[in-house]
Amino acid sequence: MAAVPLPLTTVDLRPPPYALDALEPHMSKETLEYHWGKHHRAYVDNLKKQIEGTELASQTLEDIVRATYNNGEPTAPFNNAAQAWNHEFFWLSMSPHGGKQPDGELMSLLKRDFGSYDNFVKEFKQAGATQFGSGWAWLTVADGKLMVEKSPNAINPLVFGHVPILVADVWEHAYYLDYQNRRPDYLTTFMNELVSWDAVAKRLQLALQES
Ligand SMILES: [Fe+2]
Known part of the structure; x- marks a missing residue:
């Protein structure tokens, strides 16, 4: 498995660290194709457009999430920034060899x-x-x-x-x-x-x- 980047760094669409069909039969390739390939991609693409040319463009994704939450009065890029972070974290929360129990x-x-x-x-x-x-x-x-x-x-x-x-x-x-x-x-x-x-x-x- 690829190293877990913490904090999640640049604003980019990184693929999950496994093939899109690797979680079958529990999560289908079709779900990953839409969820990663369409939904996650849209959050990243839209965030990039929103922050282009602003001071946020040079910050880490984690810092953008915190900054745009703006102490409970979120600014426009917050939803896309947080969704970009949440989805990457979600892919990295799963593994084709996952489940069972921790130790x-x-x-x-x-x-x-x-x-x-x-x-x-x-x-x-x-x-x-x-x-x-x-x-x-x-x-x-x-x-x-x-x-x-x-x-x-x-x-x-x-x-x-x-x-x-x-x-x-x-x-x-x-x-x-x-x-x-x-x-x-x-x-x-x-x-x-x-x-x-x-x-x-x-x-x-x-x-x-x-x-
Ligand atoms: Fe999602």
Whole structure:
């Protein structure tokens, strides 16, 4: 797997670190062709147009997300910037060899902060299933503790000073071709088959070093 770039750097459409059919049968090539090839591409293309010639053009994508959130009064490029960040982070949250369970410090902290691994999974899936409309379910680190969060539309916990280490896209475009309206089934498959715990463990280490 390619190195996980943190913070996500330039405003570019980078492909997932696996072939577009590599997540089948859990997430189809057709879903990736639309989701990465059309949706993610549009966020990046539109952001580039919005920031061209401005001081934002020389900033990292992560800094653009924070700057354009503008303390809760988002400026025009925020939605495209956050969606560009969120989608790249989402591709890097999955692996063709994903799923099963984490181990090591990550597992210890999940048990410490959620009572058990099963409780964490239940909370994460519940956050994704109950996010009304479009949005995201996250595992984040804040003040040295792991938290499950959900967010609407493009909002990213970075803007609240939390460090994301895992995300599931719960916009309908993430699952409708494969699961139709069955968002809970998509989230169960995401947790059981797709999560790259290696990537999450590396992000956890970086987050704990920074905090
Ligand atoms: Fe998406």
